[in-house]
Amino acid sequence: MRSDFLHSPIDYLKGITPSRAALIKKELGIFTARDMLHFFPYRYLDRTEYLKINQLQNTNVEVQIIGKITHLKVVGQQRGKRLVATFTDDTGTMELVWFRGIKWIHDSLKINTPYVIFGKTTFFNGVFSMPHPEMELLEKHKSSLRSAMQPMYRSTEKLNSGGVTNRVISTCIQHIFETIQGRIAETLSSEMLQNLKLPSKPDALFNIHFPQSQAHLVRAQYRLKFEELFYIQLQLVRKNKIHKSKIKGYQFEKIGNYFHDFYNHHLPFELTEAQKRVVKEIRNDLGSNAQMNRLLQGDVGSGKTIVAFLSMLIALGNNFQACLMAPTEILATQHYHGLSEWAEKIGISIKLLTGSTKTSERKIIHEALEDGSLQILVGTHAILEDKVQFKNLGLAIVDEQHRFGVEQRSKLWLKNKFPPHILVMTATPIPRTLAMSVYGDLDISVIDELPPGRKSIQTMHRYDSHRLQLFYFMREEIKKGRQVYVVYPLIEESEKMDYKDLEDGYHSIVREFPLPDCQVSIVHGKMKSADKEYEMNRFVKGETQIMVATTVIEVGVNVPNATVMVIESAERFGLSQLHQLRGRVGRGADQSYCILMTGHKLSNDAKIRMQTMVRTTDGFEIAEVDLKLRGPGDLMGTQQSGVLNLRIADIVKDTEILKLARNYAFAILNEDPALESEKNIPIRRTFENLVKRREIWEYIS
Numbered sequence: 001m002r003s004d005f006l007h008s009p010i011d012y013l014k015g016i017t018p019s020r021a022a023l024i025k026k027e028l029g030i031f032t033a034r035d036m037l038h039f040f041p042y043r044y045l046d047r048t049e050y051l052k053i054n055q056l057q058n059t060n061v062e063v064q065i066i067g068k069i070t071h072l073k074v075v076g077q078q079r080g081k082r083l084v085a086t087f088t089d090d091t092g093t094m095e096l097v098w099f100r101g102i103k104w105i106h107d108s109l110k111i112n113t114p115y116v117i118f119g120k121t122t123f124f125n126g127v128f129s130m131p132h133p134e135m136e137l138l139e140k141h142k143s144s145l146r147s148a149m150q151p152m153y154r155s156t157e158k159l160n161s162g163g164v165t166n167r168v169i170s171t172c173i174q175h176i177f178e179t180i181q182g183r184i185a186e187t188l189s190s191e192m193l194q195n196l197k198l199p200s201k202p203d204a205l206f207n208i209h210f211p212q213s214q215a216h217l218v219r220a221q222y223r224l225k226f227e228e229l230f231y232i233q234l235q236l237v238r239k240n241k242i243h244k245s246k247i248k249g250y251q252f253e254k255i256g257n258y259f260h261d262f263y264n265h266h267l268p269f270e271l272t273e274a275q276k277r278v279v280k281e282i283r284n285d286l287g288s289n290a291q292m293n294r295l296l297q298g299d300v301g302s303g304k305t306i307v308a309f310l311s312m313l314i315a316l317g318n319n320f321q322a323c324l325m326a327p328t329e330i331l332a333t334q335h336y337h338g339l340s341e342w343a344e345k346i347g348i349s350i351k352l353l354t355g356s357t358k359t360s361e362r363k364i365i366h367e368a369l370e371d372g373s374l375q376i377l378v379g380t381h382a383i384l385e386d387k388v389q390f391k392n393l394g395l396a397i398v399d400e401q402h403r404f405g406v407e408q409r410s411k412l413w414l415k416n417k418f419p420p421h422i423l424v425m426t427a428t429p430i431p432r433t434l435a436m437s438v439y440g441d442l443d444i445s446v447i448d449e450l451p452p453g454r455k456s457i458q459t460m461h462r463y464d465s466h467r468l469q470l471f472y473f474m475r476e477e478i479k480k481g482r483q484v485y486v487v488y489p490l491i492e493e494s495e496k497m498d499y500k501d502l503e504d505g506y507h508s509i510v511r512e513f514p515l516p517d518c519q520v521s522i523v524h525g526k527m528k529s530a531d532k533e534y535e536m537n538r539f540v541k542g543e544t545q546i547m548v549a550t551t552v553i554e555v556g557v558n559v560p561n562a563t564v565m566v567i568e569s570a571e572r573f574g575l576s577q578l579h580q581l582r583g584r585v586g587r588g589a590d591q592s593y594c595i596l597m598t599g600h601k602l603s604n605d606a607k608i609r610m611q612t613m614v615r616t617t618d619g620f621e622i623a624e625v626d627l628k629l630r631g632p633g634d635l636m637g638t639q640q641s642g643v644l645n646l647r648i649a650d651i652v653k654d655t656e657i658l659k660l661a662r663n664y665a666f667a668i669l670n671e672d673p674a675l676e677s678e679k680n681i682p683i684r685r686t687f688e689n690l691v692k693r694r695e696i697w698e699y700i701s
Ligand code: ADP
Pocket: 269, 270, 271, 272, 275, 298, 299, 300, 301, 302, 303, 304, 305, 306, 427, 451, 452, 558, 587
């Protein structure tokens, strides 16, 4: 009977008429009694507090008042028709208003009888009024349980006007509890309940809807958050484990001579501890017979490239090929030049393939890839073209992951018998907690240490009105032989305006920094790719001192002699973009600066962004602030927002619980991969149910 009842449609629940049922299904996606039980209040109101009418001050907040109706009248015509009641207590008078159900309400209201009214107030024509209040006779109200924590459920305009009030929901849930009498199956193992001192499932559900005390509520919330995060992690960890056991990859049995030779004789610098650790993690993956799927996070300048190169050497040492894919031609080219220098030292063949590679060169590359004589291919999306066939691609590295979709990643798989090992590198620091939930099925490595000797970049926020000082500062740096970036925002919708800003800016800089002392480069998205390349190269070679650009230089470009990054209209950039841009300087031995130029009027968000940039250069800290400002959905792109569609847990605030849940998921699956043991029965049953109801798949699809 119990399970039948919980699975019965809401249509049969107390207070739910057919039209209300339809509304609830449509607006809230609640179909069964069980769904209803899992519709949690979003906050709690103190219903032990009553206001007097003369205490009313603010509008649009819920209040509770005791008083009597002295008059009732219907006013207005047709659509403007409404029922207005005059409501008084010993301190004053207000109005209650109904626009719908006028006749029925009119007939059911009692005059001069004490009522408790509850609802949001408005202020109109000099009087406070309350549209569609919840009404209860004082006598009845006294006998019912009042709590200082009355649950408030999320509602919509349509629900309200359809009569699905907070009380309807609450009464319905109360009815469910009365019917099931605590017979709700436990969804966690008793071992977990004991270890973590969690309340039982029935206890937690009851207290989330009808808290017996603040302490009960906190415990209930904790348990339900833990449970929610635990099952997501269980799913992700399981997927990761299945992947490892099922998806075979090439097993690179040895490190190989290339690696040893390079590591022992040609390493350009000593690796940081973090780099060493990550190389070890990758080496372990490559040595197992499962396909590697690893995300490498490392702040700009943390030295991901050498890690990528060393990983490629392992593939090469086992007679496999490797490729490195970058999101833009400039970046791919720069990678190619950097890697070629290293490759040359140990006699490795390496080529570059981009959209502008000539047909004749392409042919050579295709052939060399197919016969295996070409060992490393660096390039853009061009690598993914069907014509590009490897003899035996063993490792594919993708730089700046956020520009590539999963689809493109899987395209690489089609290129051979086994999928190649995949290493995705990103400089967009994703807060660890978020990465755990979104990429929980990938393994994650983090380079959390910058190479030694880096001077931290000094960041300043200046207003447009201080431009003369800015020019003075730039001149001083240029005199020292340094180079300067000046970046303008470019947002497509307002392209015209942006180009005007950019051009005006360029002209004023050319005026301020005249030839022959100073050469100014300009690079923007509308230029031909060859022209862009030419201008970029002039700056890279130090022939120009100032680079005026749009955000095309955002990713990856490396000019160690550039020490000043000026960001114009900085308020228009997001935090992660600002951080990326700032990462273009501070790459050499000299003190570098980042100057954020803004107007005087700034939104609160913009102020926080500027303050954060000035305060810290830690990419992870910045990412956390970004997450708080923008919310997870926005940060990760909409297609992933399903992951974050949480019922009760908060990905930003509940990181400790998330970590705990993840640890438990790992521990349980390590000990009992198929969840077969007696004690894990509740876990397996719950997990299977979640999958059956597709609640978990939503998280990962
Ligand atoms: P990113 O992680 O942003 O791709 P890079 O790999 O481009 O960073 O490295 C940034 C700069 O730091 C490069 O000039 C690189 O040669 C240098 N570098 C990387 N690792 C070290 C290290 N361990 N010691 C000194 N310099 C390093």
